Amino acid sequence: MWPDRRLLDVFNIDHPIIQAPMAGSATPALAAAVCNAGGLGSLGCGESTPDQIRGAVAAMRQGTNRPFNLNFFVHEKPETDPDVLQRTLQRVAPFYRELGLGDPPDTLPEIGPGFDDTRLELLLDLRPAVVSFHFGVPEPNAIAALKSAGIILISTATTVAEAITLQSAGMDAVIAQGWEAGGHRGSHQPTEPAAGVGTLALVPQIADAVRIPVIAAGGIADGRGIAAAFALGAAGVQLGTAFLSCPEAGTDPARRALLATASETDTMMTDAVSGKSARAARSRFAMAMEASRAPLPAFRQLYGLTDPLLAAGKDEVASFHLYGQSARLNRAIPAAELMTALVAETAAAFARLAQR
Ligand SMILES: Cc1cc2nc3c(=O)[nH]c(=O)nc-3n(C[C@H](O)[C@H](O)[C@H](O)COP(=O)(O)O)c2cc1C
Incomplete structure (x- = not known):
C-alpha cells in the first residue's frame, strides 16, 4: 500500500512510521511494541548515561528482535x-x-558534549540498526565509523539548508520537522520565533532539495496526516505526540491529563x-x-x-x-493498536483520494 518503499528497504520494516525518540517519554516497552507492529521504535538517549543506554537496549532486545533506533543530541560541551x-x-x-x-x-x-567518543564506542558495541541525531550531526570520523559498522543514520532538519547539510554529511534520510512538532526543535542554529516553518510548507521544499528520503514530522497524528505527508513528497513519517497517550509511554500523570483534554492552542x-x-x-x-x-x-x-x-x-x-499542536487527536490506546489504526486509516485515506 505504501507509495514509496525506500524507507521500508533501508530500515527493514513493514510500515514507514517512526515512533519519535522522546527522551524521558519513549520507554523500551513503547518502542518495542512499535517495532513488533512493523514500525520503527526509537529510544531517546540524549539525556541518558552510557549505563542507562545499555540497560534500555537490553530491555528493548528482550521485547523485540526487530530493527530499532537510538537517538542522540549533538552539541558542544x-x-x-x-x-x-x-x-x-x-x-x-x-x-x-x-x-x-x-x-x-x-x-x-x-x-559534557551531547555525543562523545564514549557514546560512539557504545554504539559500535551495541550496533542498533538505526541511529538518529537531533540538533545536527557529529564529526565526520564518527559518521564514517557508524556507517562502516552498517548502522543507518538519520537526523533532523527544520530548514532546506539544514537538510542539504545533512545529506552532504552522509545521512541516509532526513527528518523534516515542522513548527507544529512537540518537543525540542532539531534546528542546528536557533530559529527566531517568526521564522518557524510548518510541516506543510517544509516537507515539499526539502523533498525538492535532497535526493535522500524525507521523513515528515510535526502535527501528524492519524492516517489523514500520514497520507498528506506522502502527498507532500515524504517517504515516511515520525510521530511523537500521538504516542504519548499510549499506556507504554513514560508520560507523567499530569501530562496525560492535559493530553486527554488537549486543544490545538495549548x-x-x-x-x-x-x-x-x-x-x-x-x-x-x-x-x-x-x-x-x-x-x-x-x-x-x-x-x-x-x-x-x-x-x-x-x-x-x-x-x-x-507535546505538539495535534494533541487533540491523541488516543489513549496501546501502541500496537495505534499502529494498526494508523496503517488502516492511511490506506483508507489513499483509497478515498484515489476515488475522486
Ligand atoms: C515529549 C517529546 C520529547 C521529544 N524528545 C525528542 C528527543 O529526545 N530527540 C528527538 O530527536 N526528538 C524529540 N522530540 C521531537 C520528535 O522527534 C518529533 O520531531 C516530534 O514529536 C514530531 O511532532 P509531533 O509531536 O507533532 O508528532 C520529542 C517530542 C516530544 C513530544
Missing part, C-alpha cells in the same frame, strides 16, 4: 557566559520566591526552560520569559536553574509538558 547567568538569575528569582524555594543556585551544572514555543526552543504546554514562567526575551544559559545547563521550579509541582506557575 555547554558553556554559559557569567554575565548571562547573572542576568538570568535576576529573571528567575521572582519565581523561586513565589514557589518558596529561596534563592536560585548561582552556579550551573558541568555537562502549547507555546520556548527556549526558556532548557536553553533550546521546544514546544510545550504554556506556563506562566515560560510566558513571562518569552515576553522579555534575553540571552539564556546554554542548552541543558539552564535546567540547573529551571529543574527546581519544575520539581515544585505547581504546573500553573512552571511546567515543561512537551
Whole structure:
C-alpha cells in the first residue's frame, strides 16, 4: 500500500512510521511494541548515561528482535557566559520566591558534549540498526565509523539548508520537522520565533532539495496526516505526540491529563526552560520569559536553574509538558493498536483520494 518503499528497504520494516525518540517519554516497552507492529521504535538517549543506554537496549532486545533506533543530541560541551547567568538569575528569582524555594543556585551544572567518543564506542558495541541525531550531526570520523559498522543514520532538519547539510554529511534520510512538532526543535542554529516553518510548507521544499528520503514530522497524528505527508513528497513519517497517550509511554500523570483534554492552542514555543526552543504546554514562567526575551544559559545547563521550579509541582506557575499542536487527536490506546489504526486509516485515506 505504501507509495514509496525506500524507507521500508533501508530500515527493514513493514510500515514507514517512526515512533519519535522522546527522551524521558519513549520507554523500551513503547518502542518495542512499535517495532513488533512493523514500525520503527526509537529510544531517546540524549539525556541518558552510557549505563542507562545499555540497560534500555537490553530491555528493548528482550521485547523485540526487530530493527530499532537510538537517538542522540549533538552539541558542544555547554558553556554559559557569567554575565548571562547573572542576568538570568535576576529573571528567575521572582519565581523561586513565589514557589518558596529561596534563592536560585548561582552556579550551573558541568555537562559534557551531547555525543562523545564514549557514546560512539557504545554504539559500535551495541550496533542498533538505526541511529538518529537531533540538533545536527557529529564529526565526520564518527559518521564514517557508524556507517562502516552498517548502522543507518538519520537526523533532523527544520530548514532546506539544514537538510542539504545533512545529506552532504552522509545521512541516509532526513527528518523534516515542522513548527507544529512537540518537543525540542532539531534546528542546528536557533530559529527566531517568526521564522518557524510548518510541516506543510517544509516537507515539499526539502523533498525538492535532497535526493535522500524525507521523513515528515510535526502535527501528524492519524492516517489523514500520514497520507498528506506522502502527498507532500515524504517517504515516511515520525510521530511523537500521538504516542504519548499510549499506556507504554513514560508520560507523567499530569501530562496525560492535559493530553486527554488537549486543544490545538495549548502549547507555546520556548527556549526558556532548557536553553533550546521546544514546544510545550504554556506556563506562566515560560510566558513571562518569552515576553522579555534575553540571552539564556546554554542548552541543558539552564535546567540547573529551571529543574527546581519544575520539581515544585505547581504546573500553573512552571511546567515543561512537551507535546505538539495535534494533541487533540491523541488516543489513549496501546501502541500496537495505534499502529494498526494508523496503517488502516492511511490506506483508507489513499483509497478515498484515489476515488475522486
Ligand atoms: C515529549 C517529546 C520529547 C521529544 N524528545 C525528542 C528527543 O529526545 N530527540 C528527538 O530527536 N526528538 C524529540 N522530540 C521531537 C520528535 O522527534 C518529533 O520531531 C516530534 O514529536 C514530531 O511532532 P509531533 O509531536 O507533532 O508528532 C520529542 C517530542 C516530544 C513530544
